[in-house]
Amino acid sequence: MNPPIVVMGVSGSGKSTVGAALAQRLRVPFADADDFHPPANIAKMTAGEPLDDDDRHPWLEAIGEWLAARTSGGVMSCSALKRQYRDQLRLHRADVEFLHLAGSADVISRRQASRPGHFMPAALLASQFQTLEPLEDDERGVAIDVNQDIDSIIEDYLESTGSRASGRQDP
Numbered sequence: 001m002n003p004p005i006v007v008m009g010v011s012g013s014g015k016s017t018v019g020a021a022l023a024q025r026l027r028v029p030f031a032d033a034d035d036f037h038p039p040a041n042i043a044k045m046t047a048g049e050p051l052d053d054d055d056r057h058p059w060l061e062a063i064g065e066w067l068a069a070r071t072s073g074g075v076m077s078c079s080a081l082k083r084q085y086r087d088q089l090r091l092h093r094a095d096v097e098f099l100h101l102a103g104s105a106d107v108i109s110r111r112q113a114s115r116p117g118h119f120m121p122a123a124l125l126a127s128q129f130q131t132l133e134p135l136e137d138d139e140r141g142v143a144i145d146v147n148q149d150i151d152s153i154i155e156d157y158l159e160s161t162g163s164r165a166s167g168r169q170d171p
Contacts, residue, residue, distance in 0.1 A: 002028070002073030003140075004093060008080035009101035010128040012108045013146050014153075015077035018101060021150050022157070023075035033078035036062045050127045053084075060085055064092030081131045086139065098141030099157050105129055107147050 005026075007019040016032050023030030037045075041055050063078055067089060080086050080098065089096055109125055135141045142160040144153050
């Protein structure tokens with residue numbers, strides 16, 4: 001059973017783009033956590049209001065259920081900004097691995113500026129950085145600098161995990 005991977009980070013870090021490319025490389029399913037938000041969460045974020053933990057709980061449960069169902073691996077893009085959120089996902093799948101797309105506020109805000117029409121307004125970026133709790137030593141995962149091309153990010157991730165996933169294929 002291959003562990004699923006959560007590509008995490010603040011809005012605009014490239015989670016969906018990197019996650020989709022990583023899933024394609026590993027030949028496993030990909031899902032975007034944005035698709036799991038209930039309409040009330042999207043309305044709140046569109047209005048410029050950050051979500052609170054009560055808003056996130058059912059959303060994280062749905063993501064955790066998706067991860068638990070991935071017996072042959074999978075990649076999910078999900079902010080997973082706090083340790084408690086990642087712990088909630090681990091309740092569904094203890095072996096989940098995290099790829100934290102890390103970057104400075106300047107790099108991320110430039111990326112966000114190139115995404116007109118996304119429901120997460122750039123004004124919420126500061127609150128995302130305030131909320132962000134980087135991976136701790138006891139968590140399965142790695143932080144990779146986003147200030148490089150997608151292929152380099154994926155290669156860095158695969159190298160940091162011992163390239164054990166680089167040739168993974170589902171039957």
